[in-house]
Amino acid sequence: MVRILVVDDHVVVRSGLIALLDGKHNINVIGDAADGDEAITKALELKPDVVLMDFSMPPGKDGLTATIELKKLLPDTEVLILTMHDDDEYLFRAIQAGASGYILKSAPHEELITAIQSVSQGNAYLYANATKRLMSEYLDKLKQDDHPGPYETLSEREKEILSWVAKGYSNKEIAEQLVISVKTVESHKSNLMEKLNLKTRPELVKFAMKKGLLNYE
Structure with a gap:
């Protein structure tokens, strides 16, 4: 039972x-x-x-x-x-x-x-539809592993901000955590989105998930 x-x-x-x-x-x-x-x-x-x-x-x-x-x-x-x-x-x-x-x-x-x-x-x-999407994501990841993508072009600060944004933090909250200005956060966020060719936050979250950047500990 x-x-x-x-x-x-x-x-x-x-x-x-x-x-x-x-x-x-x-x-x-x-x-x-x-x-x-x-x-x-x-x-x-x-x-x-x-x-x-x-x-x-x-x-x-x-x-x-x-x-x-x-x-x-x-x-x-x-x-x-x-x-x-x-x-x-x-x-x-x-x-x-x-x-x-x-x-x-x-x-x-x-x-x-x-x-x-x-x-x-x-x-x-x-x-069913979720399974198909995950399989598609997995195949895309295999391709990216074979051919290193634009993630490697990000600066350490951009990678850090990518992780914070993906976890749902606002620009203001990120600025407070990293002790930088909101304008600096916005600039880094804009640059990393452009480098990764991402348009929306859901796309950013999926990308961060594939890279193992989300951590809820």
Whole structure:
């Protein structure tokens, strides 16, 4: 029996998931939570096999932060992200945080059940389109490894700022961390984006992910 904890800020969604899953397909819902803080508390108390985790849960602690903390506290508990965000940036952040799976709320019920069973057995689970995108990213990385790209042209400061930007820090916050002016941060950011031929922040996050520059420790 797979013991799961359901985490979502919407009561109706939690109730629906519990009704769908509990006692069926070798799944036992042992608890539920409305935000990340409650999820951590409940997980420490109940020791679930799988936490079915929503990504965004305002105004409480979000699923990404909760996942990072849970994997440190309960490394044997698997986290399956259930979200409406069909977006590479969210996907890569979830994987980096330690989630074992990522599935959309729009997925058929059968796929959700398959995902829960898969991660409970120690496997990774991504919905079909995400898998295709990751494979594409992997193949691109192999090509880049064979042919060193523009990353090597960045200065050490530009690489540093790239990492901070990818982690979600604002120009002002980066300036405070590095003890430089906001204008200097903006200049470095503009230069590195041009060197890497990146146009948007999601593109920058994916690039940083491939280079192993994201670190949530």
